[in-house]
Amino acid sequence: MLTEMTAVEAKLFLRDPGAPATVIGIPLVLILVFGLIPGTKNPSAQFGGQSPLATLIAPMAVAIVIAMLAVTLFPAALAGYREKGVLKRLSASPVPPARLLAAQLIVNLVAAVIVILLVVGVGRIALGMALPRNLGGFALSVVLGAAALFSVGLLVAAFASTARAATGIGALVFFPMLALGGVWVPKEQLPVFLQHVADVLPLGATINALRETAAGHAPELLQLGSMAAVTVVCSVLAARFFRWE
Amino acid sequence: MPVIEVERLHKRYGTKVAVDDVSFSVERGEIFGILGPNGAGKTTTVECLEGLRVADGGTLSMLGLDPRADRHEVRQRVGIQLQESQLPDRLRVREAVDLYASFYRKPADPQKLLDTLGLAEKRDTAYKKVSGGQKQRLSIALALVGSPEIAVLDELTTGLDPQARRDTWDLIEAVRDQGVTILLVTHFMAEAERLCDRIAVIDSGRVAAIDSPAGLVGRVDDEQRIRFRPSAPVDVARLEALPDVLKVERRGEQLVVTGRGNALHTVTSFLARNQVIAGELRVDQANLDDAFVALTGRKLD
Numbered sequence: 001m002l003t004e005m006t007a008v009e010a011k012l013f014l015r016d017p018g019a020p021a022t023v024i025g026i027p028l029v030l031i032l033v034f035g036l037i038p039g040t041k042n043p044s045a046q047f048g049g050q051s052p053l054a055t056l057i058a059p060m061a062v063a064i065v066i067a068m069l070a071v072t073l074f075p076a077a078l079a080g081y082r083e084k085g086v087l088k089r090l091s092a093s094p095v096p097p098a099r100l101l102a103a104q105l106i107v108n109l110v111a112a113v114i115v116i117l118l119v120v121g122v123g124r125i126a127l128g129m130a131l132p133r134n135l136g137g138f139a140l141s142v143v144l145g146a147a148a149l150f151s152v153g154l155l156v157a158a159f160a161s162t163a164r165a166a167t168g169i170g171a172l173v174f175f176p177m178l179a180l181g182g183v184w185v186p187k188e189q190l191p192v193f194l195q196h197v198a199d200v201l202p203l204g205a206t207i208n209a210l211r212e213t214a215a216g217h218a219p220e221l222l223q224l225g226s227m228a229a230v231t232v233v234c235s236v237l238a239a240r241f242f243r244w245e
Numbered sequence: 246m247p248v249i250e251v252e253r254l255h256k257r258y259g260t261k262v263a264v265d266d267v268s269f270s271v272e273r274g275e276i277f278g279i280l281g282p283n284g285a286g287k288t289t290t291v292e293c294l295e296g297l298r299v300a301d302g303g304t305l306s307m308l309g310l311d312p313r314a315d316r317h318e319v320r321q322r323v324g325i326q327l328q329e330s331q332l333p334d335r336l337r338v339r340e341a342v343d344l345y346a347s348f349y350r351k352p353a354d355p356q357k358l359l360d361t362l363g364l365a366e367k368r369d370t371a372y373k374k375v376s377g378g379q380k381q382r383l384s385i386a387l388a389l390v391g392s393p394e395i396a397v398l399d400e401l402t403t404g405l406d407p408q409a410r411r412d413t414w415d416l417i418e419a420v421r422d423q424g425v426t427i428l429l430v431t432h433f434m435a436e437a438e439r440l441c442d443r444i445a446v447i448d449s450g451r452v453a454a455i456d457s458p459a460g461l462v463g464r465v466d467d468e469q470r471i472r473f474r475p476s477a478p479v480d481v482a483r484l485e486a487l488p489d490v491l492k493v494e495r496r497g498e499q500l501v502v503t504g505r506g507n508a509l510h511t512v513t514s515f516l517a518r519n520q521v522i523a524g525e526l527r528v529d530q531a532n533l534d535d536a537f538v539a540l541t542g543r544k545l546d
Contacts, residue, residue, distance in 0.1 A: 001347055004343075004344055004347040005344065008340060011335075011340070012333055012335050012336060015335040016335070081333070084331040084332070084333070085327065085330030085331055086333060088297070088330055089327055089330040089332075089387075091297055092295055092297060092320070092325040092327060093345065093387075094317060094320040094348045094349060094391070095348045
């Protein structure tokens with residue numbers, strides 16, 4: 001049943017006129033445009049002797065993909081299903097609506113993995129970008145970052161009564177996290193206080209942990225702890241407040 | 246043995262009583278209607294039966310099972326059509342039926358079901374592109390795809406045009422002929438009258454009456470209204486003095502005679518004796534609408 005439902009959700013995801021193009025397009029354009037700017041591929045003293053492409057742009061692209069899926073598309077889909085009565089209709093069938101939530105999650109996570117592989121692969125093959133030096137730490141940061149951001153998305157879905165509201169709330173969460181997370185201004189150029197904020201907010205924690213690991217360091221404890229804490233708090237709240245109708 | 250039993254069902258939302266005290270039972274193979282105005286507690290009643298809501302009091306049984314405790318078994322054997330539930334816009338008709346078929350132990354053949362419901366041509370059309378009537382038929386298909394023993398249909402034909410409504414009624418009769426018991430929630434008098442073997446009239450959370458449509462009408466006074474345009478002046482006072490005639494009113498060129506029993510015969514004989522021809526003669530007798538007004542003290546729509 002989960003298989004059939006996931007297959008259907010995957011088809012619906014791909015049939016969306018905007019979502020797949022945006023989710024693949026934004027990170028790929030990011031990596032290609034910056035990759036073609038002279039100098040970004042070369043080692044730079046400012047980036048600890050490594051290229052800005054591998055240690056700043058690629059982590060940013062990866063984190064943005066996860067965040068777009070988790071905080072905007074995923075909650076909009078769930079809230080839309082609640083709004084239309086799709087979840088309630090499932091409650092009246094032998095399959096509980098939680099199964100649809102699981103199918104949605106699987107589709108979004110698979111989409112995230114595919115785009116991440118695409119970003120790293122295109123960077124490596126087309127632009128000669130270095131792979132993350134601490135590959136295990138990078139993978140761990142992706143997993144924890146996804147857990148944190150999808151929990152935020154679930155919480156958004158719990159409180160948004162319509163798909164439009166979810167999209168709106170998602171954007172309200174997404175853009176400040178971009179600004180404060182070290183995307184518009186890299187973390188190092190933020191005042192010290194905001195640097196901590198950047199490591200605590202889930203999107204910033206993800207980006208900065210990915211940056212550390214891409215450069216070969218271990219992720220900072222503050223980043224890992226924040227991602228874990230956000231995951232726990234947001235999923236518990238979402239489980240408490242989520243309504244199926 | 247009844248397949249659906251509701252005994253003294255009570256349900257509140259906060260302090261608002263949605264269902265005060267409702268009892269009825271449905272026999273296998275019946276089309277049983279729950280008829281009442283909006284807000285009477287019809288949907289709450291069936292949602293408690295479906296296990297979607299927890300009753301605050303009373304006992305409920307579907308196929309001898311408890312709708313909450315045995316919900317898994319109940320969901321396998323009872324098909325449900327909900328009021329106002331939609332499907333994802335880009336889901337295609339056939340995909341929806343296939344998906345729901347995968348939920349059940351003994352699914353119906355999806356293609357056959359689409360043929361029966363007249364949706365075969367729309368099988369590859371997205372949900373948002375099909376008409377209101379087709380959406381409604383698709384939601385009936387989803388209620389039937391598990392080969393249920395009971396189908397619960399809530400406001401089945403709301404929003405359909407008259408032709409689509411009649412087609413849906415034919416369909417429901419065909420489904421019943423295959424042995425499926427049908428519990429129908431409606432606020433359309435014509436629908437209840439046409440389809441139901443028995444009707445529970447629900448008003449303000451209580452059962453006002455349970456009977457066959459004819460039985461309900463029979464409970465109302467056998468008043469009739471006889472209208473006609475007399476070809477020559479008639480002495481209203483003499484008309485009014487006739488046995489079985491209760492009242493005579495003049496409406497423009499027409500006379501409206503309210504009477505009971507043999508009033509029609511008495512009036513037409515009187516007119517014949519006086520060489521008056523009754524043009525545009527019409528006789529209105531009590532129907533389910535009148536029965537409803539008599540039972541609940543108000544009109545349905």
